[in-house]
Amino acid sequence: MAKEIERKFLVKKELWQPQDEGVEIAQGYLAASAERAVxxxxxxxxxxxxxxxxxxxVERLEFEYEIPASDARAMLALCERPWIEKRRHLERCGAHTWEIDCFSGDNEGLIVAEIELSSADEAFEVPPWLGEEVSADSRYLNASLMRLPFSRWRN
Incomplete structure (x- = not known):
């Protein structure tokens, strides 16, 4: 069984600059609820x-399968709207690689860093650009950002 152990943090925009060109991501949900997301x-x-x-x-089951890109494009057309649009950057810090997502579209302006761990209490090096932890805030789940985009949040 595949288990994802992930912590999520906001990024201090003034202290972080991309170290790579990143990869453009389009992601949609065929199903999204508190019990499951596809x-x-x-x-x-x-x-x-x-x-x-x-x-x-910070744990949940995760099963991920690579599929043909043509299938993904066809499936995206079946997904709920809006899709999640972001550019993902990878950055090494200590023994871990951080995934830094710079959202666009309806979530423009949101930058989130995620780290996958082998246990919930695993120690990790904290990069200087790391901001507030939002692992427990369900608003920052991508499925939640699809339903209530960052641009519609009230401070």
Whole structure:
């Protein structure tokens, strides 16, 4: 069984600059609820179908399968709107690689960094650009950002 253990943080925009060109991602949801999410992701020339279970703390079941990009494009047309649009950058810090997502479209302005860990209490090096942890805030789940985009949040 595949388990995802992931922590999510906001990025201090004034302290972070991309270290690579990143990859453009379009992702949509065939199903999205608190119990499960079934998403299709087109990331550059590669594509994936992912099934995720409910989040418990910073853990959840995750099953991800690479699929043909042409299938992903066809499946995206079946997904709920709006799709999630973002550019993902990878940045190494200590023993871990951070995934930094710069959202566009309806989530323009949001930058989130994620780190995958082998256990919920695993220690990691904190980069200087790391901001507030939002792992427990369901608004920052991509499926939630599809339903209530960042641009529609009230401070």
């Amino acid at each position: 998403r299709v992701r087109l990331a550059g020339s590669r594509a994936y179908l992912t099934v995720k279970g409910p989040t418990k703390g």
